[in-house]
Amino acid sequence: MKNCTIGAILLPVFCVFTNAQSLKSPDGKFEMNFQLKQGVPYYNLTYNKTPVIEDSRLGLRLFNNNTVQFAPEIRKPEDVQYDLSDRFTITAEKRDAKKETWQPVLGEKKNYINHYNELAITLNQASTDRHIIIRFRLFDDGLGFRYEFPQQKNLNYFIIKEEDTEFDFPTDMKAWWIVADYDSQEYPSQTTKISEIPARWSYGVDKHSSQTLVKDAVQSPLMLKKEGKDPLYMNIAEAAVLNYPASNLEVDIKNFKFKTHLTPDKNGAKGYIQTSSVTPWRTVIVSPKAEVVLDSKMLFNLNEPTRYKDTSYIHPTKYMGVWWEMIIGKSQWAYGEPKTNVHIDGTDFTKLIPNGKHGANNIKVKEYIDFAAENGFNGLLVEGWNIGWEDWIGHSKEFVFDFTTPYPDFDIEKLNEYAHSKGIKLIMHHETSGSATNYERWADKAFQLMNQYGYDAVKTGYVGDIIPRSEHHFSQWMINHFYRIAEKANEYKIMVNSHESVRPGGESRTYPNWVSAESARGTEHEAFLGNNPDHQTILPFTRWMGGSMDYTPGIFQTRLDYYFPGDKRFVKTTLAKQLALYVVMYMPVQMAADLPENYRKHMDAFQFIKDVAADWDDTKILSAEPGDYIITARKAKGTENWFVGGITDENKRSYTVDFSFLDKDRTYEATFYEDGKDADYISNPQSYRIYKKLINSKSKINFNMARSGGFAVSVKPVK
Amino acid sequence: MKNCTIGAILLPVFCVFTNAQSLKSPDGKFEMNFQLKQGVPYYNLTYNKTPVIEDSRLGLRLFNNNTVQFAPEIRKPEDVQYDLSDRFTITAEKRDAKKETWQPVLGEKKNYINHYNELAITLNQASTDRHIIIRFRLFDDGLGFRYEFPQQKNLNYFIIKEEDTEFDFPTDMKAWWIVADYDSQEYPSQTTKISEIPARWSYGVDKHSSQTLVKDAVQSPLMLKKEGKDPLYMNIAEAAVLNYPASNLEVDIKNFKFKTHLTPDKNGAKGYIQTSSVTPWRTVIVSPKAEVVLDSKMLFNLNEPTRYKDTSYIHPTKYMGVWWEMIIGKSQWAYGEPKTNVHIDGTDFTKLIPNGKHGANNIKVKEYIDFAAENGFNGLLVEGWNIGWEDWIGHSKEFVFDFTTPYPDFDIEKLNEYAHSKGIKLIMHHETSGSATNYERWADKAFQLMNQYGYDAVKTGYVGDIIPRSEHHFSQWMINHFYRIAEKANEYKIMVNSHESVRPGGESRTYPNWVSAESARGTEHEAFLGNNPDHQTILPFTRWMGGSMDYTPGIFQTRLDYYFPGDKRFVKTTLAKQLALYVVMYMPVQMAADLPENYRKHMDAFQFIKDVAADWDDTKILSAEPGDYIITARKAKGTENWFVGGITDENKRSYTVDFSFLDKDRTYEATFYEDGKDADYISNPQSYRIYKKLINSKSKINFNMARSGGFAVSVKPVK
Numbered sequence A, B: 001m002k003n004c005t006i007g008a009i010l011l012p013v014f015c016v017f018t019n020a021q022s023l024k025s026p027d028g029k030f031e032m033n034f035q036l037k038q039g040v041p042y043y044n045l046t047y048n049k050t051p052v053i054e055d056s057r058l059g060l061r062l063f064n065n066n067t068v069q070f071a072p073e074i075r076k077p078e079d080v081q082y083d084l085s086d087r088f089t090i091t092a093e094k095r096d097a098k099k100e101t102w103q104p105v106l107g108e109k110k111n112y113i114n115h116y117n118e119l120a121i122t123l124n125q126a127s128t129d130r131h132i133i134i135r136f137r138l139f140d141d142g143l144g145f146r147y148e149f150p151q152q153k154n155l156n157y158f159i160i161k162e163e164d165t166e167f168d169f170p171t172d173m174k175a176w177w178i179v180a181d182y183d184s185q186e187y188p189s190q191t192t193k194i195s196e197i198p199a200r201w202s203y204g205v206d207k208h209s210s211q212t213l214v215k216d217a218v219q220s221p222l223m224l225k226k227e228g229k230d231p232l233y234m235n236i237a238e239a240a241v242l243n244y245p246a247s248n249l250e251v252d253i254k255n256f257k258f259k260t261h262l263t264p265d266k267n268g269a270k271g272y273i274q275t276s277s278v279t280p281w282r283t284v285i286v287s288p289k290a291e292v293v294l295d296s297k298m299l300f301n302l303n304e305p306t307r308y309k310d311t312s313y314i315h316p317t318k319y320m321g322v323w324w325e326m327i328i329g330k331s332q333w334a335y336g337e338p339k340t341n342v343h344i345d346g347t348d349f350t351k352l353i354p355n356g357k358h359g360a361n362n363i364k365v366k367e368y369i370d371f372a373a374e375n376g377f378n379g380l381l382v383e384g385w386n387i388g389w390e391d392w393i394g395h396s397k398e399f400v401f402d403f404t405t406p407y408p409d410f411d412i413e414k415l416n417e418y419a420h421s422k423g424i425k426l427i428m429h430h431e432t433s434g435s436a437t438n439y440e441r442w443a444d445k446a447f448q449l450m451n452q453y454g455y456d457a458v459k460t461g462y463v464g465d466i467i468p469r470s471e472h473h474f475s476q477w478m479i480n481h482f483y484r485i486a487e488k489a490n491e492y493k494i495m496v497n498s499h500e501s502v503r504p505g506g507e508s509r510t511y512p513n514w515v516s517a518e519s520a521r522g523t524e525h526e527a528f529l530g531n532n533p534d535h536q537t538i539l540p541f542t543r544w545m546g547g548s549m550d551y552t553p554g555i556f557q558t559r560l561d562y563y564f565p566g567d568k569r570f571v572k573t574t575l576a577k578q579l580a581l582y583v584v585m586y587m588p589v590q591m592a593a594d595l596p597e598n599y600r601k602h603m604d605a606f607q608f609i610k611d612v613a614a615d616w617d618d619t620k621i622l623s624a625e626p627g628d629y630i631i632t633a634r635k636a637k638g639t640e641n642w643f644v645g646g647i648t649d650e651n652k653r654s655y656t657v658d659f660s661f662l663d664k665d666r667t668y669e670a671t672f673y674e675d676g677k678d679a680d681y682i683s684n685p686q687s688y689r690i691y692k693k694l695i696n697s698k699s700k701i702n703f704n705m706a707r708s709g710g711f712a713v714s715v716k717p718v719k
């Protein structure tokens, strides 16, 4: 609220604002209150008048002032006089509201609704003659806010020492979290109370190719649940993380409070900012229903519409890959003996002694093409096609890969011709080994090669420590790198599916050719240290909140002793659960990751993977509880076909699907894929049963899910 | 020496070497002795049986071992067990010799002679099953040696913690040095005893745009003189610094010893090495005559012949520039108000308020073209032509410059047309502000633009802290950057003249399109804190040893109060000395740096700059003493014309030139440019006299040089 005195004509309006403002959500259930306490900004949030977030501090600390040179300055101690965290007065407020419907290029629904009330508060710091804006958007599913730095006389360039945004919860809550790290997101989910996080933190750590852990902190997105008689589900995340590092969350177990912890570069700098500039949005999604959290499109809504002129080349992809056999150790990426010291600009790769296990060879790739084509896939990923794999990891090699030169046994021209003749596009693979500078230098030539041979999609990878050696995977420079590559790929009409890249925050609205990303612990870890049975019931609440994941499901041969007698590794799900993942997990880029030989043994079950859609007109989260189960129904793009998937954690469960979401005037033929009666993810994962049935909108069908089991249904209207 | 036992057929030869080897120079005057003392390698050097370098240690310390991953490993303490510095035995020695004559593309002489005896010693470290080679080459003017790391089972990848090569001198000596720094070479020369370096070190420091000083250490090349009745001049430098950082020298004042100190990245890593690999050559040039040191081509000889297929586009360049007027503050690089916050991808530069002082405008550039063309120059540098200068420095801006978009008042097409119509080529300017990543991304487009408009030379600049922010100007990554740019420029047939780049070590033999570099304190500093009167008598003994410098001489209007009444700055030479610099300083890229208006007032003196050659068939160092004077005669390429230049320090001197180097059968017309009788670099710098005279090989002409004065002579055969 403000009191303004209008002076004489031509004089400015002088306003005195009270130190508190409030904002309500369109449905009136949420209220956000902003206030200054002794010049320090705080916000809180209530839902149905119940405190969700208590007064929580806002602000940023900077390195020194903005008039001195930067790089010397980050060697100096910070100067608190220049922090953007206190000594503020409110000098303006601006309110706005929006309700728009927009269409994602690829998405879970035909229309996404962006509906919010907005409050933008201008904070003036008289002592430094600077002002910033904090912009709040309150939706019916929660709050988003960010800092904005208008260009002005005394605010042009600065380096962020830390962003101190807090989320202070009134009570202890259940939390689904992974350990904070500047370089890896591929940690197993932990489920504890907030108050238990530090004590349990080290249980969440395992060894990765590149990691820089932040002790006792956790990653964003973070899923929370206030348990008890009025449960409330909450999700803390960030949206539109552009030209800014990704954030972690420090935990304060006495106050049940989290504080933003940005990813620094190796100078300790957390963002080199030139105004005008904005931070990512900090988001809190809140609902009494877990399903509403899963269904939230808030992170996408907080991103800008795309500026791409042409998005027609972006399409859903169902693909297979010469990949899982390398992951499990049956074949290899390298052509010569791995651990051979090679120079991409010096070694004659035709003279290497072949190791005899190179996966990306002409014969094998043709076999995969044949199988993928026979079964209606449109893409085939081939990893290990290009020179440099012999010693690609762990040596801080900058010039590690050549992105245009195939190994001697990979005939790029002939294989692409063959693939195209069968209706398959090969999917390019660009592993960078973390050497982003090398990849940037190759990018144009690499994408030109793709255009030449008709590749329209690339899987990128960033396994290993980053070069430039000042950077982390999630520091500002690398965030910019990822979007630079997305934009360059768009110039060549190429879709990007990135691995080991930063977790998304809805940016696919703006960069729709960045169609998917890994950025979490995917199926590959089943062949390393394993994923817990509840892993897939948590990821949609965390990693998936900001965009699709390339989880690479579809493993039918879950026990690896099939390949290697005595091998104790196994994929910790039933076969039926693998099918359900194609519905539960939103994946416009959908891999059937297992080997053709394994699918051939279960062509009846494989039929579901062949049938399931990858792009959707509608999505219904039927029932969900993080860490326990998720049941989802989706309607395939441009059709009346529905697909339903259900998964459970390490506990058996039964669930009755109410098909009332179906069109009331139609009859459908449903095909059910269910765990067998004796199915069990450890002792009998391949036990399943398949049956068909006519159903309609009144049908209610009960499913029994085995331990780490699931079910899948494909539903087609009867003509 | 070795004793070999030849075993049965098919068995290897077993050799036992003594722990000491020696090598003599072709003329027998130098002897290098190598030995292991308890497994630690040492070398020494004698000249005429007098010790020049006493037993000095060799070797490298590494981070940890070579089997572990790199980046984590540089966070760990070093593991001495893996150092390549001790526990060695000699397992092979190989001797070789060479005498070749080769022709530099541009050079001081038509032929360079490469004449040495070589000894390569293989050192085995049994405890780690590794071996390295130390290769020594002994020339008639001194010693070069390097480490070589053959690819082998246990030596494939390592990170250098430090190279510990020592130069241990028997006595205290006079030293000409600048302070060690990882980012700047533009320090004033200091002249002290070795033993006085630490005490005087801080006198050598002034403020630079980017600096990371190494306390008490000095830079290489370092000039030394053993004074007394048998004086000996010595120069420590390095050659072929490729894929390796540049080095500084730590001083041990008790032992008169220097130790190599490599430039690290910000992780402290001093070189990421993959075998096979070699280090730069460490060089010691030694002679009783200073002139022989100046004349040495050892650093060039230690580089590899070029692999460029075409060097025909590389030519000597005499150029003027829209430059000095910005340096002194008369005009500006920026078009809009400097310190305006601009975004190269967002700001509309046509809408900026012009500051009215932008140098690179159509009218001024045409005036420079006219004057340069009238006076026979072939190039005109224009700085400040491209967008981004408003806030280019000090903000750690990565996306700081656009290298293809001119300011609104610079019509690139028309100006190039106009220049070409007058026989002038514009010289491109690429200031990077230290943002090497930005420049690499632009490089192709920038060079394509140059090809499009007919530019064949670029002046690059690296003012400011380096991006990637892990790097220093002289760390391994940046060294690779500089050569990457040179090679890319060669693809476009473009010559490079780099500023703020690494000091050269003879690499122009391999990369002949990298025609010149600044890489030391040039004329521009006369407009900042000033150069000492002896500065130009020292640089040829230090900075110039490895390649030409773009010193940008030719300032006739030495007093800056001419422009700005009361201004105390002045160029600390006489006008005649400025002329002499064109001969004393080897510059195939030769700038006449002053403004046309100043040359117009002294067209008689300017005639020497118009006449003087920039490429040479022969060079005679007539007389020289570092810090005091240099007198040099050079014969212009493909002609019988000679040019002589002489300079002195803050002391008046007279010198009699003996013209016996002239052809005995010819008569020559000589034009003499001499300090006036009352000339003085402070009180009367523009006093000079010019006269002509017929001379022959018997002529001996005396010159009087004023304080910080000099003389120049142009000598042409009479037809």
Ligand SMILES: [Ca+2]
Pocket (backbone or CB within 6 Å): A534, A626, A627, A628, A649, A650
């Ligand atoms: Ca559970």
Ligand SMILES: [Ca+2]
Pocket (backbone or CB within 6 Å): B534, B626, B627, B628, B649, B650
């Ligand atoms: Ca002197």
